[in-house]
Amino acid sequence: MQSLLEPAKAGWIGEVEGVFELRRFTFDSRLRSVRDFREMSFDGQASPIGTMLCDVSKRLSGRPVAGILLFTDGISTDNAGELIGRASLPPVYPVTIGRAGGLRDLAIKSAQASQTAFEDAPVTLRVEVTACGWRGEEVVARLLDDSGRPVMELAERARKDPETLVFSFRWRPEKAGLSFYHVQVGGRAQIDSAGSLGTADEATLLNNARTVPVERGRGPYRVLYVGGRPNWEYKFLKRALEGDDQIQLVGLVRVAKREPKFEFIGRAGETGNPLFRGFGDQSREETERYDQPVLLRLDTRDDAELSSGFPRTPDDLYAYDAVILDDIESGFFEAVQHGLIRSFVAERGGGLLMLGGIDSFAEGGWGKTAVNAVLPVYLDRVETSKGIGPYRLGLTREGLLEPWARLRDNERDEEARRTEIPAFDVLNLVGEPKPGATLIARAVDATGHEHPAIAVQRFGRGRAAAVMIGDVWRWGMRNAEARQDMEKSWRQLVRWLTSDVPRKVELAVEQQSGVAPGTVRIEARVRDGRFEPVDDASVTVEIRPVSTHAVLRTNEAAEVGPIRVRAEASDREAGLYTASFAVRDSGAYHGTAYVTNFAGAEIGRAETGWSIDLAADELRSLEPDTRLLAAIARQTGGEVVAPEQLGALAKRLPTMRAPVMESVTKSAWHTPWLFLFALGCFVVEWWLRRTRGLP
Numbered sequence: 001m002q003s004l005l006e007p008a009k010a011g012w013i014g015e016v017e018g019v020f021e022l023r024r025f026t027f028d029s030r031l032r033s034v035r036d037f038r039e040m041s042f043d044g045q046a047s048p049i050g051t052m053l054c055d056v057s058k059r060l061s062g063r064p065v066a067g068i069l070l071f072t073d074g075i076s077t078d079n080a081g082e083l084i085g086r087a088s089l090p091p092v093y094p095v096t097i098g099r100a101g102g103l104r105d106l107a108i109k110s111a112q113a114s115q116t117a118f119e120d121a122p123v124t125l126r127v128e129v130t131a132c133g134w135r136g137e138e139v140v141a142r143l144l145d146d147s148g149r150p151v152m153e154l155a156e157r158a159r160k161d162p163e164t165l166v167f168s169f170r171w172r173p174e175k176a177g178l179s180f181y182h183v184q185v186g187g188r189a190q191i192d193s194a195g196s197l198g199t200a201d202e203a204t205l206l207n208n209a210r211t212v213p214v215e216r217g218r219g220p221y222r223v224l225y226v227g228g229r230p231n232w233e234y235k236f237l238k239r240a241l242e243g244d245d246q247i248q249l250v251g252l253v254r255v256a257k258r259e260p261k262f263e264f265i266g267r268a269g270e271t272g273n274p275l276f277r278g279f280g281d282q283s284r285e286e287t288e289r290y291d292q293p294v295l296l297r298l299d300t301r302d303d304a305e306l307s308s309g310f311p312r313t314p315d316d317l318y319a320y321d322a323v324i325l326d327d328i329e330s331g332f333f334e335a336v337q338h339g340l341i342r343s344f345v346a347e348r349g350g351g352l353l354m355l356g357g358i359d360s361f362a363e364g365g366w367g368k369t370a371v372n373a374v375l376p377v378y379l380d381r382v383e384t385s386k387g388i389g390p391y392r393l394g395l396t397r398e399g400l401l402e403p404w405a406r407l408r409d410n411e412r413d414e415e416a417r418r419t420e421i422p423a424f425d426v427l428n429l430v431g432e433p434k435p436g437a438t439l440i441a442r443a444v445d446a447t448g449h450e451h452p453a454i455a456v457q458r459f460g461r462g463r464a465a466a467v468m469i470g471d472v473w474r475w476g477m478r479n480a481e482a483r484q485d486m487e488k489s490w491r492q493l494v495r496w497l498t499s500d501v502p503r504k505v506e507l508a509v510e511q512q513s514g515v516a517p518g519t520v521r522i523e524a525r526v527r528d529g530r531f532e533p534v535d536d537a538s539v540t541v542e543i544r545p546v547s548t549h550a551v552l553r554t555n556e557a558a559e560v561g562p563i564r565v566r567a568e569a570s571d572r573e574a575g576l577y578t579a580s581f582a583v584r585d586s587g588a589y590h591g592t593a594y595v596t597n598f599a600g601a602e603i604g605r606a607e608t609g610w611s612i613d614l615a616a617d618e619l620r621s622l623e624p625d626t627r628l629l630a631a632i633a634r635q636t637g638g639e640v641v642a643p644e645q646l647g648a649l650a651k652r653l654p655t656m657r658a659p660v661m662e663s664v665t666k667s668a669w670h671t672p673w674l675f676l677f678a679l680g681c682f683v684v685e686w687w688l689r690r691t692r693g694l695p
Helices: 011-017 049-059 080-086 232-241 335-346 397-401 411-419 480-498 614-618 626-636 643-655 672-692
Strands: 024-027 031-034 068-072 092-096 105-115 123-132 138-144 150-157 163-171 177-187 209-216 221-227 247-256 294-298 322-326 351-355 392-395 438-444 450-459 462-467 505-511 519-526 538-546 563-569 576-582 587-596 602-612
Touching: 011 643, 024 049, 031 049, 049 068, 049 080, 049 626, 080 626, 092 626, 092 643, 105 177, 105 209, 123 138, 123 177, 123 209, 138 163, 150 163, 163 177, 177 602, 209 587, 209 602, 221 232, 221 480, 232 247, 232 322, 232 480, 247 480, 322 480, 335 351, 335 462, 351 480, 392 411, 397 438, 462 480, 505 587, 505 602, 519 538, 519 563, 519 587, 519 602, 538 576
Parallel strands: 068 092, 221 247, 221 322, 322 351, 351 462
Antiparallel strands: 024 031, 105 123, 123 163, 138 150, 138 177, 177 209, 247 294, 392 438, 438 450, 450 462, 505 519, 519 576, 538 563, 538 587, 563 576, 587 602
């Protein structure tokens, strides 16, 4: 590039200057105007091509710009194609720097983490690696935790040159909350036992590693279980969730239905329920009346929780993240509570699970309630053919694709496990799944007829699931291994039910394009107890660098204390508070949002993490991106130029058509057409006055 831009060596510059006025710019993270290109340092950490082309166009706005000569390899660190498509630019002539092939390099193209409810490996990290010059050799990818301890190692062999290799890490983090993991790639001999990259025959090592934040579990999630009678289902469900520190199960179990007031089966003058005779205070205010059901509260937070039965206000119900209805009829709830359950799913974003039983689904009268709209199956279109038990359970094709519905990591083992599940005797017959719902499992009766067994769907902001089997507990009675599978299945189902439940305070970070490299946009969404947006909150985000063991170069920012940023209310969305934060050094960052109301009381807090690796983004590929350069030239009316073609281009530029604009100021009064128009007006006026006798 230096030889192409040095006037003493590049004769094409003189030819262009003989016709055009040249303006010289250099750019990395920002645009600079220079006299010549002798002092280029090539130490920038970004190449936002689209942003800089738009900045050049703005700087020269109103001037007769014939075109832009862009010397680059085309590796852009912003969304150049989208930015240029929206901008109005003069013709751009990209000059391709570099060549395809010839450089031996491994580069991490992308690293994205995702989470599922699959208990054995709830976190998946997909890493795409571009291998150039490694044909026939083995490429190793290693995952390390924040202390530098190896977690997992995968290997792939490159079969062509170049090739994109995909590594999928699936593992279970040891601790809940926010953690930072580090992934690095290299040859088998290149990665030593200490987990650090050694020197190798590569063009650069700056693109061989990435730091990825992983947030596992934001609980504890509170789940309200409402049962129509004491049964074994609650026993096994509670036992399964006791091993999950992210789930808190709160029980409300009816041990006796309400009795009509006119049935006086107690002693004379007794107002309390005989079931509580001899226990505690039996005064009129403290005892359950004959016309009220007898409810048993289990694992409540305090004595006041659920003291009046199922919640009747949004503030009380929205404190939970999911609700499980097990073998209880719709008549147990009031009409306002039916609507409250629907709003809990649709507006609050909670989860609803209905289990089978004698008083569930259509048998429980749920078909004509507001809850019917939430369920993923039709209750008013019950199958006419009666199923004959026992029923065998089998996953559908969609069910095999859902991680939370599987208990094994491959289809063969999953099919083998399914054959060991015992038959069930209780099944609520329902209609077909609703549009948009997913049928996870079917139950096959003795005649071979299939019935819906498990179905799920999204409803509003939340999720709903229906398990039509009413005796799942039989699965756990088979043997110890079957009980472990059943408990694992319960945990995965409840985890799926609560995985996307909104919190009062949510914090998200996204990297911005079109601004300085390393700039992120911080968004905090704040809601009150009814999960309605809060507009008068005060949001402060505390940001601190995280020093990870596997950082390849010294991060000076790791020694800096936390930085506090004030988030301002957005005018686009109620309850949204935004802030921008720019970093100079690559590394991992941890952010915590503290939210208070107008009185200074804390509403809540949330945390998140992100990583910035400017060098890795800049060097994600060492080959020119000719596709992007061709798109830029096509959209602006220019053409891609090879370095050896600069001389020919300089000779053609004066004869090429260019959108040259020149601003000219001229008095409109002195134009001939305006003079003739004014003269004609005077003549017409004189003629009208003469013909009509006007003075």
